[in-house]
Amino acid sequence: MRAVQFTTYGAPDVLGVVEIDAPRPGPREVLVRVAGAGVNQIDTKIRSGSMAGGAALAAPSGTGFDAAGTVLRVGTSVGDVAPGDLVFGTGRDTLAEQAVLTQWARVPAGVDPVMAGGWGVAVETAHRLLTELAVDEGTVLLSGASGGVGSALVQLARARGLRVVGTASVENHPYLARLGATPVTYGVGLVDRVRAVAPEGVDGALDLSGAGVIADLVALVGDPRKVISISDFTAPALGARVSTGAGRTTDPRDGFAEAAALPGFTLQIERRYALDEAAAAHRAAEGGHTIGKLVVVP
Ligand SMILES: NC(=O)c1ccc[n+]([C@@H]2O[C@H](COP(=O)([O-])OP(=O)(O)OC[C@H]3O[C@@H](n4cnc5c(N)ncnc54)[C@H](OP(=O)(O)O)[C@@H]3O)[C@@H](O)[C@H]2O)c1
Incomplete structure (x- = not known):
């Protein structure tokens, strides 16, 4: 072959x-x-x-x-x-x-x-992150939401009843909105832009792209334990968590089943x-x- x-x-x-x-x-x-x-x-x-x-x-x-x-x-x-x-x-x-x-x-x-x-990888990671974050209601913020992991996360989080604010470059905002997220542009001024679209506050945040946003995410959420990164291994220095497949406590098959059972998951x-x-x-x-x-x- x-x-x-x-x-x-x-x-x-x-x-x-x-x-x-x-x-x-x-x-x-x-x-x-x-x-x-x-x-x-x-x-x-x-x-x-x-x-x-x-x-x-x-x-x-x-x-x-x-x-x-x-x-x-x-x-x-x-x-x-x-x-x-x-x-x-x-x-x-x-x-x-x-x-x-x-x-x-x-x-x-x-x-x-x-x-x-x-x-496979995107769904396993998205399911693991939502499980580890353990935010059952309210608003979650995804930094780097329009890629593979982010696209899966938006859909799984929305299906769990969460409101999702996701960052992406401005040309990907319509894509994020179609998935069900409120789009926000990343970069300088992120905290103010997120507060403007989520005046109710942010209950948990996931750093997907590793763009050096942990301090901003902690400022928005308040509790660093409700901030998890999959790409920024300096996150623990600010009290936030890092998630990797190697240390996972979730079963990938549970994530696959969750996505497969979601009508229209794409x-x-x-x-x-x-x-x-x-x-x-x-x-x-x-x-x-x-x-x-x-x-x-x-
Ligand atoms: N630890 C783990 O278990 C695990 C598992 C899976 C993946 N990962 C890692 O997680 C990262 C993301 O994976 P992925 O598959 O979703 O990647 P991807 O498909 O390449 O998507 C990258 C995303 O990052 C966004 N982005 C680019 N520059 C940014 C910035 N400065 N600030 C905020 N967002 C920015 C992009 O948005 P625009 O296109 O709009 O700029 C895009 O949405 C990769 O580094 C991957 O290796 C880790």
Whole structure:
């Protein structure tokens, strides 16, 4: 099968398409024929080597953490899906014709499986953040709301009955409003702009883009424990929390089920790429201004 790999850390151009054997699913995993696979900023950080601590890449590596597709094989302990079922979720090396998923849910009827290929990481993160924030009513503020995680968050938060104020560049305000958020421009003056649209106050805030806004979010919320970042690891210095997949206490399948059960849940695809356009997809992700998701279609 064809798969995207890299043999050295570096710029997006280290990505290439190679012919390799299809992976084998472990006992609690499934193998899917990939319909679509999401591109996430974490993929670009791994590929660049910035997370390798100076070590060289030991062996050729695949890329990609989420996908949707048709189940081809199931592990010996998998009982909830069977070959032929259409699933989305998270796994490994998903920019390929076939990939292993470790967590999944069925693609809801009528949903484009290419689009659902971009749901895994964004939905898992959004569900985890809402659970960890534990704000049951009132208003939440999302910094960097028009990207993948933000787009999922707006919809899950609105469905939970929360009011959402989301920051984005001004050209993405109509997109945020369509999702159900009150849009606000990020940058200098953020606190005043949020107070103007949310005079009732902000009950919790999530920093998605890591643009150095923790002090502003704490000022708006009042309680630093109700501020969580997924991108700014200095947040604890101000009493705020950091959330990562590695330390998660939530089950990704609960998040997948929540999104799948939400009528009309959608992640707009900014652009679709072929496997041999993976470098271009990584370059776009690195730009940090994706609207919704970037998806690779093998
Ligand atoms: N810790 C975790 O568990 C975890 C999980 C998933 C993702 N992440 C990280 O979280 C970040 C966001 O992920 P994503 O997939 O949502 O990224 P994305 O799709 O690239 O979206 C980035 C968002 O940031 C906004 N943005 C850009 N510059 C900004 C600024 N100066 N201030 C405020 N917002 C700004 C963009 O809005 P405009 O386009 O309107 O400028 C866009 O909405 C990435 O760094 C990713 O690696 C962490």
